Amino acid sequence: MTHTQTNSTTRRATLGGAAAVAAAALGVGLPAKAGAAAAGRRTPGPRIGILLYDGFSLLDPTGPAEVLSRLPGATVTMLAERRGPVPVRTDTGDVAVVADRSLAEAGRLDVVLVPGAGNDGTIAAMENPAILRFLRQAHRHTRWTTSVCTGSLVLGAAGLLGERATTYWASKDYLESAFGVTYVPERYVHDGRIITAAGVSAGLDLALYLAALLTGDTIAQAAQLAVEYDPHPPFDAGNAAEATPERKELALRLLEESQRRVPPGHSRS
Secondary structure (H helix, E strand, O other), rough: OHHHHHHHHHHHHHHHHHHHHHHHHHOOOOHHHHHHHHHHHHHOEEEEEOOOOOOOOHHHHHHHHHHHHOOOOOOEEEEEOOOOOOOOOEOOOOOEEOOEEEHHOOOOOOOEEEEOHHHHHHHHHHHHHHHHHHHHHOOOOOOOOEEEEOOOHHHHHOOOOEEEEEOHHHHHHHHHHHHHHEEOOOEEEOOOOOEEEEOOOEEEEHHHHHHHHHHHHHHHHHHHHOOOOOOOOOOOOOOHOOOOOOHHHHHHHHHHHOOOOOOOOOOOO
């Protein structure tokens, strides 16, 4: 065996061992016979439905899905008014996601998550009778009904918010005036069976908190390590309470301008 082959074999063995450790922490990757036996007696995990609608912000649903889909036995389903092949496009128009099930096919869910969107997408969702009806019906049976970013405004339009909630920082005044809710400037806010998260990236924090509620701290911490969520951003600029008016204005302008882009061959209609 050559030296190069030896190093390659060592790397494969090392990576394989690391994967086995991670799999063991999350309860997956058992040998075939043991896995089959475990599957026969495994208690079904949480059923999680993530709502999609035109104009959603990409990380709002996909960040939480990345975490929650790692939970043992969990089922994470993307939902929309109509399931594929018609995709649901993001607020920038650059990415499309196909829903696995329609709202009518969702069934009973343990968790519902509503992402946020740009202004057009949020307003359209808030005025969509099918979405509001689905959320009210689903909330009768969920353990937790949740939102990310301006998804809390959609929950408000459905009449589901309690006394305290959070949302995207630029929407806090509307949250309070439209729904009589006290805005709390935290990454996530738990109020009864409603859990709301702040803007976009806060959905990851919400997902880890949900993971702990659903499966306990040990699994939640292992899931955090599995996705290597250990943020050390290059700038300390993500807190709206500490931002200058000029930076806030620029941030909102970046959002507005990015939401005007439409990829070739597509339209906003």
